[in-house]
Amino acid sequence: MFLDTVLARNPDLVACATALHESGAVPPGTYVMDLDAVAANAALLAAEAGRLGLTLWFVIKQLGRNPELIAAVARHIPRFAAIDPSEARLLHAAGARPGNLGHLVQIPRRALPEMLAWRPAAVTVYDLANARAVSEAAGRLGLVQDVLVRVEGAPGAVHPGQEGGVPLAELTAFAAAAERLPGIRIAGVTAFPCLACDPETGLPSPTPNLELACRARELLAERTGARLILSAPGVTSTATLPLLARLGATHGEPGHALSGTTPLHAVDPGQPERPAYVYVTEVAHTLADGSPALFGGGFYPRGAVRTALIPRTGARLAVRDAPAAYIDYYRLLEPGDARVGDTAVLAFRTQMFVTRSTVAVVRGLSAGAPVLTGCFDPWGRPLDVRHA
DSSP, X not given: OOHHHHHHHOHHHHHHHHHHHHHTSXXXXXXEEEHHHHHHHHHHHHHHHHHHTOEEOBOOGGGTSOHHHHHHHHTTSOEEEESSHHHHHHHHHTTOEEEEESSSSOOOGGGHHHHHTTOOSEEEESSXXXXXXXXXXXXXXXXOEEEEEEBOOOTTOSOTTOXXXXXXXXXXXXXXXXXXXXXXXXXXXXXXXXXXXXXXXXXXXXXXXXXXXXXXXXXXXXXXXXXXEEEOXXXXXXXXXXXXHHTTOSEEOOSGGGGTOSHHHHHOTTXXXXXXXXXXXXXXXXXXXXXXXXXXXXXXXXXXXXXXXXXXXXXXXXXXXXXXXXXXXXXXXXXXXXXXXXXXXXXOOOOGGGSOOEEEEEEOGGGTOOEEEEEEOTTSOBOOOTTO
C-alpha cells in the first residue's frame, strides 16, 4: 500500500531495514521505525494545529506502544489519547500526559481511581452508567472530572467492534441526568470516525458521525452556554487539520499521520508527513509452483498489502490476498525472482499493537548516520535479538 511512497520519500529507511535484516541485527517479521521521521511528523502536526488554534491528543497504538517513539512524539504533542487502559499505563509510564481516556475502550470502573488521579484532560463516556462510575471515582478523589460524551455513530459509519455511545435523540435526557452527578462536568462531545478516506481515491471527507457530533455539541451548548470541546478523530493529518478547523472541531487525534501512513499518503507521496516505517521479513520456503512464502507475524488483516520488494534482485512481487481463515504464519507472494533467505521489504497499513512482530527503532537516518537504538515487542518491552 505504501511501498511506492516510502521508496520515493524515504529510500534510506528501506536500505537501512534491508541492512539490519541481512546482518542479523533484526529478525524476520520486524517493523523498522525511523525515529527522526516520527519526530519530524509530530512537529509538523503540532505547528499546523497551533496555527489553526486546534489541540492535538496523539495516538500511539499503530506504532507499537513504544517508549522511544512516545517520548519523541510527546516533545511536540504533550498529551495522548489512550485507546485502552493498558495503553494508558504505558503512555503514562513513558512520561506523556493524559488527554482523552476511554474513547475507543471505556475505562473499567476498577481502573478509574488510578487513571483519574493522573488528571486527564477528559474522559469519554458512552452511557449514563459509565458517567456515574466516573463521577463516583472522581468524588472519592475530591475531583470534578471533565467528560466527553461519545455520540452514537450513524448506521454504517462505525467500524465493527467500536459500537456504542449516546444516541442523539437521547442526548438531552442523558445530559439532564449527568448534570446532577457531582463528580463530573460535561466538557464536550466526540465520535469516531469523524473523517474517512475514500477507498479508491484516498481523499478525506467528513463522515455522518461528524455532523451528529456537531449537532450534539450545539444541543449541549444551549444548556450550558459554555464553549464545548469537539474532538473529531479519524485521519487527523496536516492535510485534514484545516478541514477540521473549518467544520468546528477543537481537537484532533493524530495516529497514522505520525508515521506518514494515512490512506491519503498511499495515493499522494507529496503529503507533508514522511513515511516512517517498513516491514522487513524473509523468504522462508518456496512452494512447488514457485510461490515464495514469507515469514509472518506482523501482517494485519486491513493492511491492504500489495507488493513486496526483494532488494537482492530488485524484484517487486505481488502479495497474494489472504482469506478470512488465514493465520499469520506465512504470507505468499506470486512467483518471481526470490529464493529462500532473501530479505523482503513491505510497507502497508498496520496496527502494531495487535501483532507479534518485533519493533526496531532507528535514529539518525535524517543525518545519514542510522543507529539501531533497540528492539522491542509490540508492547514496548525490550527484546534480545542477538540470534536473529
